[in-house]
Amino acid sequence: MRAVVLKNGRIEVTDDAPCPSPGVNEVLVRVLLAGVCATDLEIVKGYAGFEGILGHEFVGVVEEADDKTLVGRRVVGGINIGCRECAVCVARGPEHCEQRTVLGIKDRDGAFAEYLALPVSNLQQVPDDVPDEEAVFTEPLAASVRILEQVPVPAGARVGVVGPGRMGMLIAQVLRQSGATVTVLGRSETSLALARNLELATALVASYPDDSFDLVVEATGNDAGLAHSLRLVRPLGTLVMKSTFHGKANLDLTKLVVSEITLVGSRCGPFDEALQLLQQGTIRVDVLVDAEYALVDAVKALEHADRPGVRKVLLRP
Amino acid sequence: MRAVVLKNGRIEVTDDAPCPSPGVNEVLVRVLLAGVCATDLEIVKGYAGFEGILGHEFVGVVEEADDKTLVGRRVVGGINIGCRECAVCVARGPEHCEQRTVLGIKDRDGAFAEYLALPVSNLQQVPDDVPDEEAVFTEPLAASVRILEQVPVPAGARVGVVGPGRMGMLIAQVLRQSGATVTVLGRSETSLALARNLELATALVASYPDDSFDLVVEATGNDAGLAHSLRLVRPLGTLVMKSTFHGKANLDLTKLVVSEITLVGSRCGPFDEALQLLQQGTIRVDVLVDAEYALVDAVKALEHADRPGVRKVLLRP
Numbered sequence: 001m002r003a004v005v006l007k008n009g010r011i012e013v014t015d016d017a018p019c020p021s022p023g024v025n026e027v028l029v030r031v032l033l034a035g036v037c038a039t040d041l042e043i044v045k046g047y048a049g050f051e052g053i054l055g056h057e058f059v060g061v062v063e064e065a066d067d068k069t070l071v072g073r074r075v076v077g078g079i080n081i082g083c084r085e086c087a088v089c090v091a092r093g094p095e096h097c098e099q100r101t102v103l104g105i106k107d108r109d110g111a112f113a114e115y116l117a118l119p120v121s122n123l124q125q126v127p128d129d130v131p132d133e134e135a136v137f138t139e140p141l142a143a144s145v146r147i148l149e150q151v152p153v154p155a156g157a158r159v160g161v162v163g164p165g166r167m168g169m170l171i172a173q174v175l176r177q178s179g180a181t182v183t184v185l186g187r188s189e190t191s192l193a194l195a196r197n198l199e200l201a202t203a204l205v206a207s208y209p210d211d212s213f214d215l216v217v218e219a220t221g222n223d224a225g226l227a228h229s230l231r232l233v234r235p236l237g238t239l240v241m242k243s244t245f246h247g248k249a250n251l252d253l254t255k256l257v258v259s260e261i262t263l264v265g266s267r268c269g270p271f272d273e274a275l276q277l278l279q280q281g282t283i284r285v286d287v288l289v290d291a292e293y294a295l296v297d298a299v300k301a302l303e304h305a306d307r308p309g310v311r312k313v314l315l316r317p
Numbered sequence: 318m319r320a321v322v323l324k325n326g327r328i329e330v331t332d333d334a335p336c337p338s339p340g341v342n343e344v345l346v347r348v349l350l351a352g353v354c355a356t357d358l359e360i361v362k363g364y365a366g367f368e369g370i371l372g373h374e375f376v377g378v379v380e381e382a383d384d385k386t387l388v389g390r391r392v393v394g395g396i397n398i399g400c401r402e403c404a405v406c407v408a409r410g411p412e413h414c415e416q417r418t419v420l421g422i423k424d425r426d427g428a429f430a431e432y433l434a435l436p437v438s439n440l441q442q443v444p445d446d447v448p449d450e451e452a453v454f455t456e457p458l459a460a461s462v463r464i465l466e467q468v469p470v471p472a473g474a475r476v477g478v479v480g481p482g483r484m485g486m487l488i489a490q491v492l493r494q495s496g497a498t499v500t501v502l503g504r505s506e507t508s509l510a511l512a513r514n515l516e517l518a519t520a521l522v523a524s525y526p527d528d529s530f531d532l533v534v535e536a537t538g539n540d541a542g543l544a545h546s547l548r549l550v551r552p553l554g555t556l557v558m559k560s561t562f563h564g565k566a567n568l569d570l571t572k573l574v575v576s577e578i579t580l581v582g583s584r585c586g587p588f589d590e591a592l593q594l595l596q597q598g599t600i601r602v603d604v605l606v607d608a609e610y611a612l613v614d615a616v617k618a619l620e621h622a623d624r625p626g627v628r629k630v631l632l633r634p
Contacts, residue, residue, distance in 0.1 A: 096552035235413035245570035253562035263580040
């Protein structure tokens with residue numbers, strides 16, 4: 001099958017990748033559409049030491065399954081596959097299982113391919129009225145909803161989202177919908193155009209006053225963005241780190257301790273709630289698509305996605 | 318009066334410091350005993366840019382007050398003095414007031430002196446059965462109790478305290494008393510002797526397995542200790558930063574995000590609860606005293622306190 005393979009630090013599109021063989025309790029999914037995420041770009045640069053087929057954001061159709069009623073269903077899928085036996089898996093699910101594999105990220109081939117394999121229990125059926133072009137946002141939208149599971153966001157909470165990129169735009173919309181007063185902060189007026197289109201309040205990050213927000217979400221993934229995020233959160237406030245950081249970063253620990261800031265790492269979230277939001281139509285994802293490429297042009301697509309200010313790039317097998 | 322003054326990066330004992338004049342609602346306290354804290358040593362090295370009389374841990378006697386019934390009472394005192402008018406002060410007290418002064422740390426002369434001035438509302442009377450040598454630990458003990466205000470510590474929670482110093486020993490005892498299963502981690506067997514004397518479980522930090530604790534408290538104040546602390550906390554666990562960090566440090570943000578760690582900065586705590594603990598006699602502080610110096614020998618005392626492995630050094634005016 002056709003697939004985008006990372007090996008020895010190089011990405012390559014091949015037509016000769018073996019079609020995945022689903023394991024016990026797994027199904028074969030034909031990929032309809034996949035999305036390029038910042039994490040994919042970090043993985044290409046060496047984050048996580050992954051080799052294999054890239055990609056973890058997708059919508060697809062069940063092609064083979066032991067339960068024949070599943071065949072033909074349109075699905076999205078949770079990306080963590082746990083051992084299902086350890087205390088972590090039993091208590092909380094696969095996201096933090098030590099033995100887990102992660103679709104296109106850790107020890108499991110991913111979604112930039114014609115087919116992928118996932119356990120049945122990872123799948124969520126996509127409602128008919130959610131088109132592929134929206135369903136492909138389920139994974140990053142779930143990751144945005146994850147913030148609400150981790151941190152109390154009372155109505156009227158002053159929230160700053162640092163980083164007006166594709167992830168920041170999902171986070172800002174989710175938190176606005178939960179009743180927070182959201183400001184999106186970026187490095188330039190140009191970078192904030194999309195946020196303004198979504199009728200989000202915007203501001204330049206560098207000139208914004210210290211200690212302005214009850215909650216700040218870091219969605220840039222770079223040191224400067226992180227430094228601003230910590231600067232902007234008020235004493236006793238919370239800073240959520242939503243970006244994939246590759247390795248170490250310098251953090252102003254004096255402020256963290258003296259102002260008793262809480263810093264929360266945040267990763268994967270609930271697919272069912274994300275699909276509900278997409279079905280309700282209250283979160284705009286259509287405006288987040290920058291370009292769509294055929295899978296055969298994946299190298300170009302990844303280069304495109306890595307340019308500053310670029311929104312979501314989709315891959316169609 | 319005699320006092321220990323920091324000026325132009327040098328500490329000096331003088332006999333000619335002006336006695337503080339208490340402001341409105343303030344009292345004059347004669348210092349009976351003061352304690353040297355790691356923060357004092359950081360301040361001498363330039364942390365916080367403070368100049369003036371050092372010191373914030375003390376027990377004393379009210380010498381002058383508008384309310385004459387206070388005179389003669391033995392007291393300890395909260396170190397933060399807020400404006401008492403801003404929203405922060407009204408809602409939560411002075412600890413995070415933007416206009417605050419802090420005894421011996423920020424814009425207010427401190428406790429390494431014969432006298433100090435503090436607002437009446439900062440004072441807590443010391444029970445008669447708590448001797449000066451224990452009451453002088455109220456401030457750091459309150460800071461340890463602060464952790465329980467910030468973070469849930471369920472009975473049986475696996476807690477690691479990284480750093481077997483004077484602060485670590487208070488924290489470990491407080492968390493053990495709250496029902497947690499506490500292990501104190503240090504760099505060498507020698508550094509762990511005191512913890513063993515207190516019948517705390519101990520271990521060498523370098524060889525301890527990753528992801529071992531539900532809650533880790535960082536009490537070393539150095540980069541290596543912080544790195545180990547983050548390494549030792551389990552996925553979805555909490556890392557409390559209890560040390561004064563001077564400036565920036567490198568933090569493994571990959572683990573923080575992927576394992577969804579919560580990092581909590583922690584500073585000042587409740588004096589009333591700390592005094593209760595001292596009165597109950599369940600927290601051993603006597604064994605934490607390394608040496609006592611006369612105030613006139615403060616330069617020597619601070620040098621002593623800055624040596625590795627040294628416990629609490631006291632100053633007696």
